[in-house]
Amino acid sequence: MASFGHTFDASTVEPTTPFEVFPPGKYRVQLVASEMRPTKDGMGQYLLLELDVLEGQYAGRKFFDRLNLVNANPDAVLMAQRSLSALCRAAGKMQVSNSEQLHLIPIQIDVKVRPPKGQYGESNSIRYLSGSDTQPMPPAAPVPAAPAGHARAASPAAQSTLPWKRQG
Numbered sequence: 001m002a003s004f005g006h007t008f009d010a011s012t013v014e015p016t017t018p019f020e021v022f023p024p025g026k027y028r029v030q031l032v033a034s035e036m037r038p039t040k041d042g043m044g045q046y047l048l049l050e051l052d053v054l055e056g057q058y059a060g061r062k063f064f065d066r067l068n069l070v071n072a073n074p075d076a077v078l079m080a081q082r083s084l085s086a087l088c089r090a091a092g093k094m095q096v097s098n099s100e101q102l103h104l105i106p107i108q109i110d111v112k113v114r115p116p117k118g119q120y121g122e123s124n125s126i127r128y129l130s131g132s133d134t135q136p137m138p139p140a141a142p143v144p145a146a147p148a149g150h151a152r153a154a155s156p157a158a159q160s161t162l163p164w165k166r167q168g
Contacts, residue, residue, distance in 0.1 A: 019121075021113055021121075021122045021123060021124050022058060022061070022063070022111050022113075022124050023111075023113070024111055024112050024113055025110075025111060026108055026109065026110050026111070026129070027053050027055075027056070027058065027063070027108070027109050027111060028053070028054045028055045028056075028106055028107070028108055029051040029052060029053050029054060029063060029106070029107060029108075029109055030051065030052055030054060030103070030104050030105060030106050030107065031049055031050070031051055031087075031091075031099070031102050031103050031104070031105070031107075032050050032051065032052050032103060032104065033049075033050040033103075034047060034048065034049050034050065034099035034100070034102070034103070035047070035048055035099075036048075036069075039068070039070075039071065043071075043072060044068060044070045044071040044072065045068075045069060045070040045071075046066045046067055046068045046069065046070075046071075046080070047066070047067040047069050047080070047084070047099060048064065048065075048066055049064065049065040049066070049067065049087075049099075050062060050063075050064055051063040051064070051065065051109070051126075054106055063109070063111070063124065063126060065083070065126050067080035067081075067083050067084055068080045069081070069084070083126075083127075083128065086127065086128035086129070086130060087102060087107070087128040088102065089128075089130035090107040090108065090109075090128045090129055090130045091105040091107055092105070093105075107128060107129070108129045109126050109127065109128055109129060110126075110127045110129055111124050111125070111126055111127075112124070112125045112127070113125075
């Protein structure tokens, strides 16, 4: 048993919502946090990227991406390096020594939906778009990151059905 030291009133706090994949499309985002983390087996490392959506109906929501930069599988490393290269190009930074140099720069990504696999449901895949892959976008001022622990709650209607699967 764990005592809270007070009475917790669940009616005063929005509950967590289930994970929803984003519909396919292009999104304007900015990198707001990044860090190297060990892989599950402890034999490698991946770069965890946190991206905030800047515009549209999903503004304020987040994407997460993992780049396996240190891995025994050379194909995984090459894929991660290619994604990092695309991210750098999208941000206009051809040489970086740490991931913070890519923070708070508005970029465009192309999002696809991967079908369910094994025990996991649908998920998003992200492709960073550089100048030749993007359509011109008006400049936008960087949006400050939301304080930790603050998430935008979806309306009950949005929670019940994925937006691109709703009947008109």
